[in-house]
Amino acid sequence: MTAFTSPAGRRAPRPRCRVLAFTGAGCGVLLLVAAASVALGSRTVGVHQIVQGLAHTGPADIVTLIREVRVPRTAAGLVAGAALGAAGILIQAVTRNPLGDPGLLGVNSGSGFAVTLTAAFTGSTGVTATVWSAFAGAAAVTALIVVVAASTGNRHPGQLVLVGVALGAVFSGIQAALALINPRTLDTMRTWSAGTLTGIPPGTTAFLAVFVALGLIAALTVARGLDMAAMGEDLAKGLGTRTQLTRVVAIAAITLLAGSATALAGPLSFLGLMVPHLLRPLIGPGTRRLLLGSLIAGPVLLLTADVAARLVVRPGELPVGVVTAFLGAPLLLLLLHSRGGRTR
Amino acid sequence: MRRPSRPWTPLFGALLAATIAVSGCTATGRTDDSAAPDVASGTSKGFPATFTNAWGTATVPAAPRRVVTLGYADTAVASAMGANIVGAVKSYGSVSGETKDENLPYAKPLDDSVTWLDPMTINTERIAGLRPDLILASTAFTLDEPTYKRLSTVAPVVTYEKQLYGADATEETLRIGRALGDEQGARKIVDTAGRAVAKLKADLPGLAGKTYLYGQARDGFAVMITKETNATARFMNRLGLAPLPAVAQLDGKGSVPGAIDVSYERAALFDRADALFMTYQSGALKEKFESDPVVSRLRILTSDRYLPLGIEAATALQSPNAAAVPWLIGELRTTLTTVAAR
Numbered sequence: 001m002t003a004f005t006s007p008a009g010r011r012a013p014r015p016r017c018r019v020l021a022f023t024g025a026g027c028g029v030l031l032l033v034a035a036a037s038v039a040l041g042s043r044t045v046g047v048h049q050i051v052q053g054l055a056h057t058g059p060a061d062i063v064t065l066i067r068e069v070r071v072p073r074t075a076a077g078l079v080a081g082a083a084l085g086a087a088g089i090l091i092q093a094v095t096r097n098p099l100g101d102p103g104l105l106g107v108n109s110g111s112g113f114a115v116t117l118t119a120a121f122t123g124s125t126g127v128t129a130t131v132w133s134a135f136a137g138a139a140a141v142t143a144l145i146v147v148v149a150a151s152t153g154n155r156h157p158g159q160l161v162l163v164g165v166a167l168g169a170v171f172s173g174i175q176a177a178l179a180l181i182n183p184r185t186l187d188t189m190r191t192w193s194a195g196t197l198t199g200i201p202p203g204t205t206a207f208l209a210v211f212v213a214l215g216l217i218a219a220l221t222v223a224r225g226l227d228m229a230a231m232g233e234d235l236a237k238g239l240g241t242r243t244q245l246t247r248v249v250a251i252a253a254i255t256l257l258a259g260s261a262t263a264l265a266g267p268l269s270f271l272g273l274m275v276p277h278l279l280r281p282l283i284g285p286g287t288r289r290l291l292l293g294s295l296i297a298g299p300v301l302l303l304t305a306d307v308a309a310r311l312v313v314r315p316g317e318l319p320v321g322v323v324t325a326f327l328g329a330p331l332l333l334l335l336l337h338s339r340g341g342r343t344r
Numbered sequence: 345m346r347r348p349s350r351p352w353t354p355l356f357g358a359l360l361a362a363t364i365a366v367s368g369c370t371a372t373g374r375t376d377d378s379a380a381p382d383v384a385s386g387t388s389k390g391f392p393a394t395f396t397n398a399w400g401t402a403t404v405p406a407a408p409r410r411v412v413t414l415g416y417a418d419t420a421v422a423s424a425m426g427a428n429i430v431g432a433v434k435s436y437g438s439v440s441g442e443t444k445d446e447n448l449p450y451a452k453p454l455d456d457s458v459t460w461l462d463p464m465t466i467n468t469e470r471i472a473g474l475r476p477d478l479i480l481a482s483t484a485f486t487l488d489e490p491t492y493k494r495l496s497t498v499a500p501v502v503t504y505e506k507q508l509y510g511a512d513a514t515e516e517t518l519r520i521g522r523a524l525g526d527e528q529g530a531r532k533i534v535d536t537a538g539r540a541v542a543k544l545k546a547d548l549p550g551l552a553g554k555t556y557l558y559g560q561a562r563d564g565f566a567v568m569i570t571k572e573t574n575a576t577a578r579f580m581n582r583l584g585l586a587p588l589p590a591v592a593q594l595d596g597k598g599s600v601p602g603a604i605d606v607s608y609e610r611a612a613l614f615d616r617a618d619a620l621f622m623t624y625q626s627g628a629l630k631e632k633f634e635s636d637p638v639v640s641r642l643r644i645l646t647s648d649r650y651l652p653l654g655i656e657a658a659t660a661l662q663s664p665n666a667a668a669v670p671w672l673i674g675e676l677r678t679t680l681t682t683v684a685a686r
Binding site (some may be wrong): 042043064067129130187188192196197295310315317 | 612
């Protein structure tokens with residue numbers, strides 16, 4: 001077996017050991033963060049009351065707070081965090097662009113555009129209308145991007161990014177115009193675009209979790225093909241990878257993952273971008289491993305941001321999107337600085 | 345060293361000055377201006393009148409004949425005083441698409457010839473085209489310094505003195521009255537508002553000392569008005585109501601001056617208030633507030649003591665101007681009657 005040594009000559013941990021160590025420590029951290037998400041908030045609740053709330057044996061207000069507010073919020077954070085992390089990994093793998101995140105492929109602008117249209121022309125600004133229009137918008141715009149990119153005849157992955165950025169700008173422009181014309185639409189968009197995990201009905205989280213699971217299965221299916229394609233189209237084809245099919249399935253998975261996350265929590269920035277950069281130095285560049293790692297790292301980051309959002313301005317709250325953006329950018333810069341600018 | 349010349353600057357300046365002068369001459373020369381109501385065509389007593397604004401001073405040289413109103417208090421007070429309003433901001437309900445009527449529900453309907461303006465974007469060019477000789481902007485919520493400077497080249501602009509919604513309703517009304525040359529008329533509006541408040545208090549003596557919460561629902565929290573630096577709190581105080589101490593004494597910050605942000609997790613506190621008035625920026629926020637697991641279990645939410653305010657009432661209550669007070673009291677009366685009877 002090959003010995004792994006660091007440049008200084010010290011033995012570095014074997015990849016499998018690193019993965020096992022990451023999985024063990026990561027699951028521990030995830031449990032802690034999830035527990036904090038149930039325990040901490042604007043209202044201070046003792047450990048005994050939390051247990052009573054979970055067991056449905058405490059006072060009615062505590063049971064409501066724990067079981068109907070904090071647990072569903074934590075569940076939404078777990079699903080949206082995992083989906084955004086996995087979507088970020090897939091987008092960076094498909095576009096071979098280290099800046100890839102759901103915003104780059106136009107998923108966020110597609111969702112935002114659909115939410116704006118729904119609010120402006122139907123007057124529907126309720127939770128259900130917003131969630132489903134966001135999901136439909138993400139799916140429709142991603143499909144449009146793929147079709148437009150394919151029609152250009154250029155199969156380079158960078159073409160997808162360019163088309164995504166261009167169409168995203170068009171939709172954002174129309175969205176801004178509609179919002180400016182109608183203040184009610186502006187108010188809806190201002191709230192939605194801040195990103196939040198509050199008030200999401202558990203049924204909606206459960207339903208979208210099915211789409212996230214389907215997206216993950218699809219992503220894991222093509223993970224190896226994406227690794228092959230990263231070595232070059234010709235080499236990948238030579239090794240038997242159907243690169244076009246791999247890319248199509250990956251984009252469908254991105255739509256399911258990012259669309260579900262955006263529908264659940266709004267357009268959260270930096271999470272999809274940050275998770276791959278955080279994981280690569282810990283568990284290596286393999287897409288399959290990264291995808292599985294994102295199921296831990298994504299929720300940890302999102303729930304940490306959400307707990308911070310509840311505590312920093314007590315007795316009020318901040319939208320979680322504000323915290324992910326505020327913490328995400330410096331964290332990413334720190335990460336890149338510590339790695340000397342390497343992106344893979 | 346010779347400075348590079350800028351031949352276009354003086355030419356452009358001269359053209360701009362000429363355009364403004366021509367439009368000013370045209371305005372005073374129009375015959376239809378003589379049809380302006382008493383307030384505009386009346387005595388020039390009190391002019392020139394100078395006003396200290398947030399971004400400078402403005403002098404109204406003579407009784408105005410063509411008035412543009414950029415705030416809701418400006419429209420309501422000026423129309424109540426019979427000013428010749430040639431341009432006014434549309435009601436917020438019509439801008440948001442909730443109603444079709446551009447007129448404010450508490451103001452005298454404006455003439456059909458009035459030009460309706462968008463309160464969200466102040467269009468200087470459009471306003472200049474109306475050839476006003478006075479622009480009232482004492483509650484123009486989208487006005488900023490650059491826009492004020494641009495508008496000041498069109499006509500004298502009267503804004504708030506220090507900050508938006510910072511003035512007392514009486515002070516604000518008298519200021520508008522002075523700009524229109526009819527302080528007497530403004531005082532009558534103030535007196536009418538005072539009588540409406542006094543009548544309510546006489547009809548509902550039980551209202552004195554009762555507590556209220558007035559808030560705007562946001563995503564996961566409500567912005568609750570607690571301090572008298574806020575115009576709504578001052579109005580509620582006039583009615584004899586006090587902000588709920590349990591919320592007012594919370595240690596925290598608010599998204600707007602004189603308010604505190606309260607997470608829905610702490611919503612159990614809302615049940616202690618005698619009255620709960622809420623406003624919503626969107627249907628989604630109303631749905632989220634009312635269906636929140638903690639909020640939806642509040643007793644007050646299913647009682648007559650909870651009043652979700654419509655868009656016009658919410659806008660009027662944000663800065664209750666004297667002309668709106670009788671109408672506002674009518675909007676709140678049913679809830680206040682229930683509260684007073686507790």
